[in-house]
Amino acid sequence: MTSGTDRVRPVRADSPGFLQSTRASYDAIAEAYSAEHPDSLAGRPLEEALLTAFVRPAGTAGAESGPPVPDLGSGPGYVTARLHALGLPVFGIDVSPRMVALARRAHPGLRFHVGSMTSLDLLDESLGGVVALYSVIHVPDDHLPSVCTEFHRVLVPGAPVLLGFQSGDENGRTRLSERYGREISLDYHWRTPDTVAARLTAAGLELYARVLREPEEGEKRPRAFLLARKPTGDRGRAPVGT
Known part of the structure; x- marks a missing residue:
């Protein structure tokens, strides 16, 4: 284990198959995806408000000089940039090396x-x-x-913790084999x-709020957002069953 965030474990060749296919798929479409989604928060006041609601307790838990906050599945990096602008010590993690390179640029x-x-x-x-x-959608149920x-x-x-994902039927899944004219193998899990x-x-996390937004133009599914937190009395305590 590292003592900081300058090293994050890369995706190894013997990682689970879904990680390898997700990495390869986003590497293949990284340029086109980033061009289409340079900032998907722009013009979405609800998402911006939820990030602001997240920032206050995150800032309390770790001030500017305190514990950092990762943007998991950071993609082109626009959420990371928005959190930075809101004053958090933030960094991005993405499974795709090509996405990470584009976000750095x-x-x-x-x-x-990469991680x-x-x-x-x-x-x-x-x-x-x-x-x-919109990154837990690629994580299988198990x-x-x-x-x-x-x-x-x-x-x-x-x-x-702030999660956002496309909502769907229980145990729903879609597999895409092509996007932006590139051959991929990418699973989406709808929950x-x-x-x-x-x-x-x-x-062991406490749910604080849940929000469901109806699809906007160009969207097919509602957007769900969950805001949770680690209980203040959980220092050093693993959740039951782990």
């Missing part, structure tokens, strides 16, 4: 690393919060509980807010 003053939310090479209780917008447990492990007590909330609470 677009936001040269910020830090981005996965499934296995963060960070010390216990070392983070002041966790943000993951890996989601361990991801939520990983969130609990790395957070300082009182630190928040209800209740399903993801249950995973968070089972991992």
